[in-house]
Amino acid sequence: MLALALPPAANALQTSSSFLLQTKFLPAKISNSLNDNRETQESTAGKIKRLVLTQEGRTKLNTYPDTEFYAYPRFVTHVDDGFISTLTNLYRERLRPGSEILDLMSSWVSHLPKEVAYKRVVGHGLNAQELAKNPRLDYFIVKDLNRDQKLEFASTSFDAVICTVSVQYLQQPEKVFAEVFRVLRPGGVFIVSFSNRMFYEKAIGAWREGTGYSRVQLVVQYFQSVEGFTQPEIVRKLPTSGGAQEDNSAFKWFMGLLGFLSGSDPFYAVIAYKNFKPVYE
Numbered sequence: 001m002l003a004l005a006l007p008p009a010a011n012a013l014q015t016s017s018s019f020l021l022q023t024k025f026l027p028a029k030i031s032n033s034l035n036d037n038r039e040t041q042e043s044t045a046g047k048i049k050r051l052v053l054t055q056e057g058r059t060k061l062n063t064y065p066d067t068e069f070y071a072y073p074r075f076v077t078h079v080d081d082g083f084i085s086t087l088t089n090l091y092r093e094r095l096r097p098g099s100e101i102l103d104l105m106s107s108w109v110s111h112l113p114k115e116v117a118y119k120r121v122v123g124h125g126l127n128a129q130e131l132a133k134n135p136r137l138d139y140f141i142v143k144d145l146n147r148d149q150k151l152e153f154a155s156t157s158f159d160a161v162i163c164t165v166s167v168q169y170l171q172q173p174e175k176v177f178a179e180v181f182r183v184l185r186p187g188g189v190f191i192v193s194f195s196n197r198m199f200y201e202k203a204i205g206a207w208r209e210g211t212g213y214s215r216v217q218l219v220v221q222y223f224q225s226v227e228g229f230t231q232p233e234i235v236r237k238l239p240t241s242g243g244a245q246e247d248n249s250a251f252k253w254f255m256g257l258l259g260f261l262s263g264s265d266p267f268y269a270v271i272a273y274k275n276f277k278p279v280y281e
Contacts (some may be wrong), residue, residue, distance in 0.1 A: 002226050023107050024207040045228030045275065046181040048174045050222045057206035058171040067144050069202055070126035073133075075133045077109065078165050080193050083265040086237050087111050087164065090269060094189055099159035102151075102183065104176075105166035106140070109132040122158075124151075146244070149175035156185045163192045168207040168215070169199075177278070181226050187278040190229070193269040212238075212266055221271040239264035 054193065060172055077084065092113045095101065098119050103110050106123040108130040123131045123140035131140040141152060149172050161180045180190050196212060207215060216234055223232045 018211045031266050034111045035059040045264050046178050046228045048178050049227055050225050052225050058203045062201035073127050073129040080265045083267050084111055086267045095160050102158045102161045110136040112136050145176055146171045151179045153183045155182050159188050163193050167192050168203040174225045177222050177226045185272040186275045188274045191271050195265040216268050230277050232270050232272040237267040237268040
């Protein structure tokens with residue numbers, strides 16, 4: 001076991017497949033079996049029912065490992081203030097105070113509401129420097145989910161999993177969503193948010209060639225490919241464009257990335273729960 005000194009003050013433990021930086025220990029596995037019938041029903045839950053993507057749809061223009069692409073930190077926000085505000089409000093509505101949250105494919109900011117206290121927030125990403133700078137994370141792991149989809153957490157460890165503007169890079173989304181299902185507690189929520197921005201050469205083919213509508217439907221199918229998620233909910237907030245149709249061309253995206261085009265980022269989120277959607281008083 002190799003100890004590393006990485007900011008913020010935390011111990012780094014090297015495993016065979018990822019780095020784990022932590023200030024707390026993972027909780028023991030919690031059984032979610034209420035009775036024999038429930039155990040029988042859940043024996044198939046979390047299983048992949050079907051594959052959504054073709055092999056061509058999983059390909060990227062840049063075929064080098066993602067770890068190389070993300071080797072250097074990018075301390076920037078990839079969406080505009082309007083998107084961030086909408087996302088933070090969504091988290092405020094859906095994530096209960098005191099929850100245990102996994103921020104999947106995170107970076108140096110999580111966009112969680114500052115005034116809400118959570119029991120713990122665990123981060124995952126590909127750049128340790130970015131994750132170490134994130135003030136909301138209690139600890140984090142560095143792992144390439146396109147190489148290994150296994151999450152090093154006990155089953156039923158989290159009340160919520162969030163994934164912000166990153167789902168477009170998953171080449172094995174069905175396996176990742178099945179792992180998210182496993183680590184969620186019954187009634188736990190998975191919130192996947194995205195816009196029309198991306199690193200074009202690192203997005204999968206099915207995403208690059210899509211539109212705003214087709215990308216939403218793609219994420220819906222990711223949820224539906226795993227046994228046990230509730231029917232996905234869709235949240236959209238589109239900028240007013242005076243009747244103009246959405247332009248998803250590579251040129252429009254590239255010009256926007258360089259800052260030559262104005263206008264708000266469209267907001268999309270797809271939300272589903274493990275087994276059931278809880279009702280709170």
